[in-house]
Amino acid sequence: MMLRFLFTLLLVLAGAGTAADTQSSSWPGGLAYLDLGAATGEAPVVEFSGKRVLVLNDDGRWRAVVGVPLSAEVGHASVTLADGSTAAFVINDHAYLEEHLKVAQSYVSLSEENLARYQRERKVIDAALNNWRDVPLAEIALNSPVEGPRSSSFGKRRFFNDEPRNPHTGMDIAVPEGTPITAPRGGIITATGDFYFNGNTVFIDHGQGLVTMYCHLSEIGVEKGQTVASGETIGLVGKTGRVTGAHLHFGSYLNGNAVDPALLLPEKN
Numbered sequence: 001m002m003l004r005f006l007f008t009l010l011l012v013l014a015g016a017g018t019a020a021d022t023q024s025s026s027w028p029g030g031l032a033y034l035d036l037g038a039a040t041g042e043a044p045v046v047e048f049s050g051k052r053v054l055v056l057n058d059d060g061r062w063r064a065v066v067g068v069p070l071s072a073e074v075g076h077a078s079v080t081l082a083d084g085s086t087a088a089f090v091i092n093d094h095a096y097l098e099e100h101l102k103v104a105q106s107y108v109s110l111s112e113e114n115l116a117r118y119q120r121e122r123k124v125i126d127a128a129l130n131n132w133r134d135v136p137l138a139e140i141a142l143n144s145p146v147e148g149p150r151s152s153s154f155g156k157r158r159f160f161n162d163e164p165r166n167p168h169t170g171m172d173i174a175v176p177e178g179t180p181i182t183a184p185r186g187g188i189i190t191a192t193g194d195f196y197f198n199g200n201t202v203f204i205d206h207g208q209g210l211v212t213m214y215c216h217l218s219e220i221g222v223e224k225g226q227t228v229a230s231g232e233t234i235g236l237v238g239k240t241g242r243v244t245g246a247h248l249h250f251g252s253y254l255n256g257n258a259v260d261p262a263l264l265l266p267e268k269n
C-alpha cells in the first residue's frame, strides 16, 4: 500500500503521464532513456522538440532513446507521445573542455563564394542527419569504424585561430591516411559528398533517426542508396576539409542531434 502510494507520488513529482526513467548520460550531447511500458502492439510514436525519437523494443519494454542537444538547457524536459501524453526526464549538467586549433584562415573567414557553398551543403547535411526510416530496433550499439586513439573528445568548445566556433560534434580518431573505415552497424548510405568543412563525407542511416557521419576521407567507397552491412568498408581515412592532419571525424546522431559516439561504442580498448 505504502509502496504504491510512493510510486504514484514519484510519477506526480516527475510530472509524467507515463512512467519515465533516466540513465546516467542524460546531459547535453548524451542520451536520455525513457521506459514507456510493456512492448505490446504498435511501438509508440514519440517526439522531442518536434522530431521523431527512436524507440527500442528492449527485452519486452518500449524504451525511447532521446538524443539530447549539446545546446540543451540543464533541467526538466519531456517528450510527447502520439496520444498527447508526455514523459518527463531530467537533463543533467556536464562539463566540456575548450580546444584551440590553428587552421588555414580561409576556414575561419569565409569568402562570399565559400559561404554560399557552405550554405548549399548545409541543406544536404541537415537532410541526411534528420532522415527518418521506420525499422524495428532492439539496441543501438555501434562497433568502432576504425581502431585508433580517440584524439579529441566530443563536445569541446572550439576556437579556430582564436575565434570561437561551434562545439565539436563528433569523435576524432587518429589513424593514418588510407586506413579503411568500416560501417559500425548495418544501414543505408543516404548521402556522400565533398563538403567545404567536412571534406569527403559519408552518411549512414541505421534507422529511426540513428545516423552516423564520417568526415575528411581521402576516398569515398560507397554510393547514395547503397545498403551496407556491419563491417563493410565505406571509405578511407584522409585529411580533406578543415583539418589539422589525417584522422577520422566520426559523428553519431539521434533525432537530429549530435550525441557522443563514446556512449554507443564499446568501452575503449
Ligand SMILES: [Zn+2]
Pocket (backbone or CB within 6 Å): 168, 170, 171, 172, 248, 249, 250
Ligand atoms: Zn572532428
